[in-house]
Amino acid sequence: MIDHLDQFFVLLQHWLVSFLPAFLRPAASIVLGVAAIVSLFPALFALTTVFERKGLARIQNRIGPNRVGPFGLLQPIADGIKSLTKEDIVPLSADAAVHFLAPVVLVVAVFMGFAVLPMGRNMVLVNMDAGLLFYFAMGASTELSVFMAGWSSRNKYSLLGAMRAVAQMISYEVPLLLSSVTVVMITGSLSLTKIVEAQNHYSYGLPHWYIFTPWGCAAFVMYAIATTAESNRSPFDLPEGESELVAGYHTEYSGFKFALFFLGEYLSMFSISGLGTTLFLGGWSAPFSFLTWVPSWIWFFSKLMLSIFIFIWLRGTLPRLRQDQLMNFAWKFVLPMCLLNLLVVGLWRFMGDAWLRWVLCSAVLMGAYASMSWVEMRRKHIGPRSYRNAE
């Protein structure tokens, strides 16, 4: 019974496909998998918008959406109908073809990333040998669509927002890749299913997730910073900083095209959280060995929603960075720390199973962070608050 529940979606797929003639079955099972992804994640997106607005409202001491349905739960349906019925305005001087293509390219590229994520035991659409590489290749293609949107709108805010977004995404892609490479170095495989399998062991009832190793913890922190910047979320939301740029690269989009950008942004947040879950948090494996009876997909989606919650929490808490702070942070702090972490992973890999490697790796990382923060804090000159204009 438990096993059946764990494999529920896989069995459902096999059962549905079995009605078809044999030569159609491989294609039909792929179509079913794609349909599941294409319908599930937008539904999750609709839920998350309510969740986010409610959560932000709670943080800001408001009530949030509460008019449509019980507790405002039907708000996304109202929003969807609104964006579908709104007039689609294309600026007269805009480049119509590129303006139309940009949101489509974005959403397609983002959806492709879900193909290699293992969402449960045996639940992966394409079990690719180079899965991680595929994911990053698809992620890299979204940058171009952001540029296309900003450039084709013929609006200074759009273009500025797009330039900021692309510069930011390129800068933070380097630490994103470098922190993921550590996992590949230890697992010895680019396949995401193999990475999850490698973490799905327990000793003393505790899992062997990579986040519970010194290098894994450091890499996860860097990964979290880089993903927040990659998905243009606060505190890295300069590309759409509404106080400076109206709405950034999608200023000139209205109606359903705007909804597509919104969808693409949230989907990329889901998929990048899913990748982080897979790389560092053990994917679909249970957090304790006595909980392994709970279906694997429940664990994957719980971890995913936990990451989303942290994204929302950060958005409600942190102020926006300045452009120079953003770039300095990426190139002068995150990148050197990622490079150091690569060395530490090499040490970890070749020091054998002794306890000494725990001590040495932790000491190197903590020493680096402590000395860096000591140097930076000395440079800061923190004193009593001074006012420039309000004295």
Next chain:
Amino acid sequence: MSFVFYVLAALTLAGALAAMLLKNTVHCALALTVAFAGLALLFLNLDAQFAGFAQILVYIGAVAILVVFAILLTRGSETPRDGVYSRNWFAGLVIAAGVFAALSWAVLQSVRVLSNETAEPTVTAMQIGNALVGRYVLPVEIVALLLTAATIGAVIVAMHEKEDPK
């Protein structure tokens, strides 16, 4: 030569042609991206996963972005009045034909040299990694040195000039 190959070849050629013939420079850059994507799909069609995804990651993710940045930061995408075609197009044509002839000669020669390949080789990402840090480590390091030198050069070009104290 399957049907898929012809579709992908047509896509790649169309992208490359559009990159040459379109008037707007940004459109040319985007068309070039289509050609890059077509090449990546051709690699995938040949079962070369690593090469295909690396092509997408490097060329669409980085080179195309670099190209559009260069266009926007230098002179904008507006088409000049007197057209975009160079006057010495004939010399360009001759050079392009020469390079194409040399490359196709080399490719056709390789068929004769490697004619005893019977089975399709299967290359995994791991083998490529081992080759890169094993047999080909020197070329990789030389390329890395070259790129580092280029980065340092770019930083020096972009660095602020020191202001003279008055």
